[in-house]
Amino acid sequence: MCRIAERRVSSVVLAAALLAAVVGAVGAIGSDALWLVPLGRLVAHGHVPGSIPFATAPSRGWHDVPAGGQLVFWALYRALGGLRGLVVAQSAASAVAFGVLAAGLRRDSDDGSALVVALVVLAGSIPAVVVVGAPVYSLPLFSALLVLLETERYAWLAVPLVAVWGNLHGGVLTGLGVLACYAIFRRRSALPVLVASVLALFLNPELWHTARYYEGVFRSAPAREGQGLWAPLEATPFDLVLVAAALLLVALAIRRVQRWEAVAILLLAAGTVHVARTGTFLLFVAAYPAARAMRVRAPRPRLVAVAAALLALIAVFLLAKGPPDPGSSRLARLAANEGRPVLADAILGHQVALAGGRVWLDNPVDAFRLADQDLYLEWLAGKGAGEAALRRAAYVLVQPTSKAGRRAAGDPRLRRIAGDGDAVLYRVRAPAAPSPPS
Known part of the structure; x- marks a missing residue:
């Protein structure tokens, strides 16, 4: 029993x-x-x-x-x-x-x-x-x-x-x-x-x-x-x-x-x-x-x-099938191969890093200066105060439906160079300025 x-x-x-x-x-x-x-x-x-x-x-x-x-x-x-x-x-x-x-x-x-x-x-x-x-x-x-x-x-x-x-x-x-x-x-x-x-x-x-x-x-x-x-x-x-x-x-x-x-x-x-x-x-x-x-x-x-x-x-x-691409690995590799800083939505930025590239700022956000954290969050939110973040990068990689992505679509400073259903890659027309010294 x-x-x-x-x-x-x-x-x-x-x-x-x-x-x-x-x-x-x-x-x-x-x-x-x-x-x-x-x-x-x-x-x-x-x-x-x-x-x-x-x-x-x-x-x-x-x-x-x-x-x-x-x-x-x-x-x-x-x-x-x-x-x-x-x-x-x-x-x-x-x-x-x-x-x-x-x-x-x-x-x-x-x-x-x-x-x-x-x-x-x-x-x-x-x-x-x-x-x-x-x-x-x-x-x-x-x-x-x-x-x-x-x-x-x-x-x-x-x-x-x-x-x-x-x-x-x-x-x-x-x-x-x-x-x-x-x-x-x-x-x-x-x-x-x-x-x-x-x-x-x-x-x-x-x-x-x-x-x-x-x-x-x-x-x-x-x-x-x-x-x-x-x-x-x-x-x-x-x-x-x-x-x-x-x-x-x-x-x-x-x-x-x-x-x-x-x-x-x-x-x-x-x-x-x-x-x-x-x-x-x-x-x-x-x-x-x-x-x-x-x-x-x-x-x-x-x-x-x-x-x-x-x-x-x-x-x-489910485990054998594996998860779908959470961002756009193809565009992340393309951006990484350029060898210049990328301003990206969170997951897309991580994919750039995994491909050997560099981003301006991404998770873990708490590792950076508070002023830069605030600027990055303003950019992610699609606010005008976040536009200064574009001066920190040579490329922008965003999801077209995100707040940052919708704002990027109408920004004359960005030139679209590639895209798919999951992400869009832009080149910043103005030359990227280096981040101020810490």
């Missing part, structure tokens, strides 16, 4: 993991993904960059804390056929995150409740699961941290987890915040674990400069203006689904929520209003008390096994 129960548990966990893997295998390349690859190439050859080598805008003095994340992206890109490697990582990370979540949920609930709650979390986390980017690391590591805290006996493992996480992505700060809620409001004996975890945050190539890196991130123009990954909660379809999932889980959680979980949920809810992507972490935390309050009949093991097999086949098919 015990073996049958264990088989059922594993099938439910497997089903949640494989469904997340399928969603992750859709793999939409985000604006925060491709820049990791050229920097990872440098890290692989023993050099942690102190500036952005593929950009001509001054960036000297940048501190590359998440160099480990860049190295992993470069290795996957090189070993698994380019973009496909990044999508494989996204799919695998999603599978681990939701498999661990389902396994953690069933500790204090039944299999049916664990599966239903995991599916609600997945529905509200679609952008985080589908969009390939640097945050890929935070999804499984945050899920693992919650299991450690909910289990309590293994909370000390948060220290090595934070040490690894801190080398991969800045989402580790959210993890530390949740750990602080646990140590202060649930288990005071875990305060040494919290202190050790904070110290572990500095165990990266930049060591004591880690704080300066995060200061630069939070003071960056995108963070200040709420753009890109820093966008606030809005009335978009995905944000509305996120809000609906959060309200459902919180309504269920009220009866069984622990004090530290309630504090974490409130703080994450406030953070989600300002930065929508924080909502994924909110859903993961709210999932535990929600599952404890539910009792749902478990699906038949045979049905779950069949569904898992079908999901595995779908995931393999």
Whole structure:
């Protein structure tokens, strides 16, 4: 009887993991993904960059804390056929995150409740699961941290987890915040674990400069203006689904929520209003008390096994197919071959860098001077104040439907030299002026 129960548990966990893997295998390349690859190439050859080598805008003095994340992206890109490697990582990370979540949920609930709650979390986390980017690391590591805290006996493992996480992505700060809620409001004996975890945050190539890196991130123009990954909660379809999932889980959680979980949920809810992507972490935390309050009949093991097999086949098919070109590799190579600075939309600029070319400025935007960050964002927004950016480049590469692309189409200073359905390449008629010294 015990073996049958264990088989059922594993099938439910497997089903949640494989469904997340399928969603992750859709793999939409985000604006925060491709820049990791050229920097990872440098890290692989023993050099942690102190500036952005593929950009001509001054960036000297940048501190590359998440160099480990860049190295992993470069290795996957090189070993698994380019973009496909990044999508494989996204799919695998999603599978681990939701498999661990389902396994953690069933500790204090039944299999049916664990599966239903995991599916609600997945529905509200679609952008985080589908969009390939640097945050890929935070999804499984945050899920693992919650299991450690909910289990309590293994909370000390948060220290090595934070040490690894801190080398991969800045989402580790959210993890530390949740750990602080646990140590202060649930288990005071875990305060040494919290202190050790904070110290572990500095165990990266930049060591004591880690704080300066995060200061630069939070003071960056995108963070200040709420753009890109820093966008606030809005009335978009995905944000509305996120809000609906959060309200459902919180309504269920009220009866069984622990004090530290309630504090974490409130703080994450406030953070989600300002930065929508924080909502994924909110859903993961709210999932535990929600599952404890539910009792749902478990699906038949045979049905779950069949569904898992079908999901595995779908995931393999999507990964074998690979993602479409997120920009225009052909025009990016053409621009790179010119050997002069290119002003480009985010993903197109990364493709120029991958082709061996140079851009004026691109992600990571926080590596550059604030004045240049502001100018670049003004140009991306198609505003007149951003026109000065044209003096920093010899070519402009844009998506025709973007705000910058629509403005470029009517700019007399630009001469169209190539285009396709995804991008247009212009030559700046006036000679490019060098960036002012840093």
